[in-house]
Amino acid sequence: MKPIHRAAVIGAGVMGSGIAAHLANAGIHVVLLDMVPPNLDETKKTDRAARNAWAQGGLEKAVKARPAAFFHPSFARLVEVGNVEDDLERVKDCDLVIEAIIEKLEPKQSLFARLEKLVKPSAIVASNTSGLRIAEMMAGRSEAFRKNFLVMHFFNPVRYMKLLELVAGPDTDPAVFERVVRFGEDVLGKGIVVGKDTPNFVGNRIGVHAMLATLQGMVEMGLEPEDVDAITGPAMGHPKSATFRTADLVGVDTFVHVADNCYASLTEDEDREVFKVPAFARGMLEKKILGDKTRGGFYKKGKDGQIQALDVKTLAYRPKGGDEAIRKATKAIEKIGSPEERVRKLVADEGKAGAFAWKVLSKSLAYAARRIGEITDDVTAVDDAMKWGYNWELGPFETWDALGFVKTAERMKKDGIALPASIEKMIAAGATSFYQGDEVFDLVKGAFVKRAIDPRSATFSILKKGEAPVLKNDGAEAWDLGDGILGLTFKTKANSIDPDVISMLSLAAAKAEEDFRGLVISNDGDHFCVGANLFLVVMASGQKDWESIRTMVKNYQYATQRLKYARVPVVAAPWGMTLGGGLELCFGADAVQAAAETYAGLVEVGVGLIPGGAGTLNMLWRALEGIPEGASINTQEIVTQVFKNIALAKVATSADEAKALGFFRKTDGVSFDKARLLTEAKAKAIGLSESGYHAPAPKAYKLPGESGIATLKMMVDTLVAGGYATEHDAKIANKLAVVLCGGAGGASREVTEDEILELEREAFVSLCGEEKSQARMQSILMTNKPLRN
Known part of the structure; x- marks a missing residue:
């Protein structure tokens, strides 16, 4: 696969600048171009800075963006700016050109006509369009240009959203498509979903339908935005932003634009009327109530600092409230750890929460099933799109399995919800779920097929060997991960560090020295490690038991030192929150393989302490x-x-910023795709072992x-x-x-x-x-x- 070293992004808006930033995060040199601002003063028409103002402004916004678009501000040095009138010829040196201009056909066609005369024969040209057809965009283009063209649809914010939808045109060269797949996965760390050339592709087709069905259901049942968000958030296996907070983050205008595009183009869709935007959303557009970008959408912060909610009937703000019964029911459900169990409990609720959840879920699940064969042939692609692009914990078909495949289908039919013939055939074939071990039901073929699983995306439970752990106590377990590597994982709440974990660190180091050639420390859960178990420290302090605190601190200090001087290499695999004792644990490792999204820092002063696990020593050293x-x-x-x-x-907001702050070494590895973190950490431990590792002095x-x-x-x-x-x-x-x-x-x-x-x-x-x-x-x-x- 020919590497991509240099890229151009044309269009420096939110998406274009975000794409450029993430390409730079991956070490790609980027040329970011935009239009020359219209109506420039005569004195500035030849001023390059003035002519590049839109591109420069896009870059500066990306540098200042919160959450940050760049892993570290220094990465912005990889981005050069220019304008399409003076600098389009700079695409001649680029391996990849991504168009991210206005979502209108004519400007795109005009740009592609100009690019065709400039790009080198091996260059790939891609559009970040979210809905325009490839056939229309490629009208008039040569066969050579068309074979190197495809859609690369990123989701915003580009750095954080894993989903990258790829859509090939009828003339796209399969080798070109595969090259982009490899680039997207291996270099950018994205999860690839292959869609068909249909309006809004996979993620937005299903996601916008689900959101609009939710809005319509709210009106029909007379609920408020707060009620809907309580139901469609974590209780349903969706993010905390749920429905209306998500709309505020995305922008009501953006949401309406995507919905309108669906309604205009989906003339044959049996659910076309679902995509009709409610009147209150139109009213919000007219009044410029657009969400966070206007400091007010469905929610806003009042002058007293309290959150207010929009009354969708009057478009006036009122104190945030909502139905107490719904709030009580969903709060109880949110405490359940398993998303499958949560969604089952929610739909089984006998009150308004359960009724509304079934109303919107049943429509959404059935719609997703009816789209198989049209937008994609693979139910896994739909599930991945919703998990990676919308942060759902379960995709539609995984949700269906959680609710019970046959039981849910029968209830849908009883409610008059149309199901495709493929579902009926699936039931007739005796299938009881979409997913079955390492197989998935292919609705097009009508049979179970092997799932395409990347062996590099392996969890701890997949890699571990044997029926039982090598070492175990109440706080942690050590398992054989194969290839001579021992894997240590925590079992405490939030992966916090307690005496059992401390004890296991020393035991695992000794066992690794005896029977293995390396040790990897990797955790599951929401974060790698939030630090020490503070409750134990508070209890001992309250009892003035200073000696037990001193013993616990000394034990952890010498446990991290034990890792540091182990006779086999130790690799830590942090991600997410890696705070206090969690970072001190990384200090004790010979090397770190960190997920790009690792937020590390020694934050003990916030609880009135200083680091107590050799953190001061090892950060200074x-x-x-x-x-x-x-x-x-x-x-x-x-x-x-x-x-x-x-x-x-100080807390680093990325693994690369952690390197800049001295929390990680410059030589430590960064995994762009967290799903590969464990296998890459294991590979690092093997590499250290095979390159003549000796413990430091x-x-x-x-x-x-x-x-x-x-x-x-x-x-x-x-x-x-x-x-x-x-x-x-x-x-x-x-x-x-x-x-x-x-x-x-x-x-x-x-x-x-x-x-x-x-x-x-x-x-x-x-x-x-x-x-x-x-x-x-x-x-x-x-x-x-x-x-x-």
């Missing part, structure tokens, strides 16, 4: 390890930066001592004087300064690891005895909100 031996350098600046990262509780570094402490204290005092920090913040920071500078009462000297660990331990225990630190810990436990006291 990592910052100092690149200094050549014999170099005469004042380590104060390095110590100061580590101090800032910990004292300000303990180090000692020269630290600033008393003068460094004084410098950091001066900095803290300035923050307190300016009102940026409290007196208790200062107390915590000053204790941290003593640890990082190698202890009080002496000049600059070489300090050993054990000395730092003892300083860290004593500072941690002493802060546990502070009343204000205890109050901070209790606030997090009781309200999940930090307390600044």
Whole structure:
């Protein structure tokens, strides 16, 4: 597969700039072009900066975007800007050109006619259209151009949404299509769904239908937006943003545009009337009530800081409320861990929540079944599109299985909901579910077929060998992952670190040294590890049991050190929240293979403490390890930066930002697709083992001592004087300064690891005895909100 090194993105709006940013995240050099702003002043018509203003503005918005479009602001250096009048010829050097201009046929056709004269024969040209037909866009284009053309439909925000829909035209070269599949999966980390050239393809065809069926159901049952969001959120296996918060995030105008496109183009669709936008949504457009972009949509924050909801009958805001019975029922259901069990409980509810859930789900599931053969031939593609593009926990067919395939089909027929003949044939064939082990029912062929599963996308449960774990206690398990690798995984709530986990770290390291050639630490759940079990620390502090706290801290310090000096390579595979003790665990590994979306930081000051699992030692040591031996350098600046990262509780918003902050090494790996994280971490452990791994030797570094402490204290005092920090913040920071500078009462000297660990331990225990630190810990436990006291 010929690699793609350089790309052009034409159109610097939200989608175009987002695509350019993510290409840059993947190390691709990008040319971002847009129109020359119309009606330029005569004095600026030859000014390149003025002519490039739209493209430059798109890039700047991407850099400032929240959530961030770039993994790190420095990645923006890979993006060059220009305009389509002066710079279109720059596409000559590009391997890939992606069009993301206005969603109108004529401008696209005109652009493709110009591109045809410029792109090199091997270049791929793609459109990010969400609904226009390839045949129409390619009218008048040569066969050579058409064979290198396809649709690459990204979902917004591009960095975070895994779905990439690919649609081939009748003349697209299969080799070109496969090249883009490999690029999308392996380089961009996307989940590929292959759709047919039909309006809004797969994700938006099913998703917009589901949303509009939900809006119509709300009107029919007389519910409020808050009621609908309570039902169609986590209780249904959908994200917390549910229906109307999602509409606010996407933009009501964008949603209406997609729905209108469906209604206009789907003249033969039996559910065409479902795509008719309700009158209240039209009214919102007229009044510019568009969602977050106008600081008000279905919800907005009032002047008093309270959330208000839109009355869809009057388009006036009122205090957020909703039906108490619905809220009570759905809150109870949301606490269930399994999404399958949640949706079963929801539909079984005998009140309004259950009635509404069945009303919208039954329509959506039946519609998805009727679309097989039209928008895609694969039920898995529909499920993946909704999980990757809409963040549903279960796709439509997985939801159907959860509710009971035959029972649900019979209830639909009883309610007069039309089912396709393929479902009837499926029932007649004796099938009881769409998914059966590693097979899926093919509604087109009428039989079960093997699922196309990428072996690199393997979970812990898939990789583990044998009937039982190699090691086990209440907090963690260690399993044989094959190829000589031992895998350690936590079983605690939120993968927090407790005495059982601490014990297992040392046991797993010893077992790996004895019977394996490497150790990988990988967790399931919502996040990798949220840190230490704070409840245990609060309980011991309340009982003034300082010795048990000191023992627990010492055990964790030496557990992370045990990993660090294990005689086999240790690889940590973090993702999501990797905070406090979770990051300290990564410090103890020889290498990290992190998911791109890893949010790491030492945040202990927020609960009135400092890191207590060798975090101060190992973060400082990592910052100092690149200094050549014999170099005469004042380590104060390095110590100061580590101090800032910990004292300000900085949290990296990507794995690459974690590298920039010194949380991960520059050589650590980044997995763009989290589904491949475990297999890539395992491969890294094997690679280290096969390349002559030897455990490192303990180090000692020269630290600033008393003068460094004084410098950091001066900095803290300035923050307190300016009102940026409290007196208790200062107390915590000053204790941290003593640890990082190698202890009080002496000049600059070489300090050993054990000395730092003892300083860290004593500072941690002493802060546990502070009343204000205890109050901070209790606030997090009781309200999940930090307390600044």
